Amino acid sequence: MSSEKPLLRFGVIADPQYADVEPRLEYNRFYRNSPKKLADAIETLNGEDLSFVVTLGDLIDRDWQSFDRILSVYDDMRHESVLLPGNHDFSVAPERLADVHARLGMPAPWHDFSRGGIRFVIIDGNEVSLFSTPQGHARHTEACNRLEALEAVGAINAMPWNGGIGEGQFLWLEQTLADARERGETVVVMGHYPLYPENPHNLLNGERLVELFERSGNVIAYLNGHNHVGNLGRTGFTWYVNFKGMVDTETENTFAVVEIYGDRIEVIGYGREESRSLPL
Template sequence: MTRRIFVIMICLPVFFLQAAFAQKPVKPLFSFGLISDVQYADAETIGKRNYRNSPAKLEKTLEILNAYDLSFIVNLGDLIDRGFENFDKPLKILERSRFPIHHVWGNHDFAVTDDQKKSVGKKLGNEAGYYSFEEAGFVFIVLNGLDFSMEGHPQGSVAYNKAVRVMETLTSAGANNAKPWNGGIGDDQLTWFLAQVKNAGEKGKRAVVFCHYPLLPENGLQLLNNRQLLSALDETQDVVAWFSGHHHEGNYVRDGRGIHHVTFQGMVEATTQALGAVISVYPDKIIVHGIGHEEDRVLEIVNSE
């Protein structure tokens, strides 16, 4: 072996090591924070639900989120467990956020008197219950899973009575989600939602959905008309993920369409000092960095090229 060849063979590994170290980590397009099911109430603990300890966990979680460079924070619903007066404490804590906060409607947010239900949306800064916003090529869709529900509307109202009828039909069919704490998305909102997704796809953008209720898995806590929405989503490949709360233990399903259904764990039952997630969005994937015992996940985006 000549000296020249020997020198080249020795130097090659060094060259590749230098090249590897020279590569800079790929930065996300943007990141956002996420919390779910704080469910604060000035009430005694029931089972795993430590209502009075939620503000302390919320403060710690917000402290962690504020240390990041985020575009926004999403609360996936159930900021309170019950009682309109209980909104003040968690909302006061969230005023310290360095970033805008998007509040999704949850069923416990409407565990107030019938005459107060109409004031919940205004209190949360989300009067319509559903809307969309954009960030770096992604369309984020906030949905109101309580369009028709028993908890979200005064007893005897049109939306309340529709929920009763839907649950009677589901019960007859043997469905496991015919429960008063579940809700559904009405036809007008569904039409709006599908138009948002179609418009995103036509513009080469991808959609991410925030809804208090999951679509999958069908464990009894899914949206009342989850199958109607799943059928509607068969027509599109532009929804990347459906982020939900409601089921405090959390869950994950990737369906045949490639949609990631992520249910985030409920803060009210957290056994860690903080609970939530930082979500980093890339062109080809979404990475969930769990806070506390929330799981880390890598969600690949199909057809991302």
């Protein structure tokens, strides 16, 4: 190993998807068990030297009041907590849809920050979707049109539970990557939906982001949840790491610590999450 000390370390949690409802055994999802698993994960992560812990969406499965229970578990975390929404976080009453990002304590639906010389970029793949805005909203209509176009060409990710990003957010992402490149910063992008390899869970316009990352040349990794079985791919300069869903399985947990070195990324998996060494 050429570098002994990582540039930084951070924790990753995906899809706790809590609700006070019976398990769906056909999907192996145990919604009521997530607060206990999350508490156990936080206890472990509290013992680690980390810059922050990110949760990659789907904190709840449904119902606004579910946020109270699952967010209270984070009170015991000693690290900075970075939260972002998934599709299920919008399974709330229509009048609450506009409040989801604020409930998660986000500074904005998409934003970026730097730690240890690395730029971290949070995207919001729910922006153009059937669930983040009510019927009649312009973005809801845009999502309907986008899904119809994808269905027409037989796209495997033309699913109502996937979302996409709008033109304004894409231009912001493009500019943010260019700014990081000018500063000589490598970039890690994080969102709820996978982008690569091709999968039924992928972001509705995911291939456009993959092309942008290849063009930018400074995105070393994209991290996501949503596809609960997990996945891994690499194209161009970028690793695409899909973390497994915490809500799945009755008792076994899943979360990770990610270490970034000058020459590689180390994923230290706990429970069902696999450990990986990803050369840069």
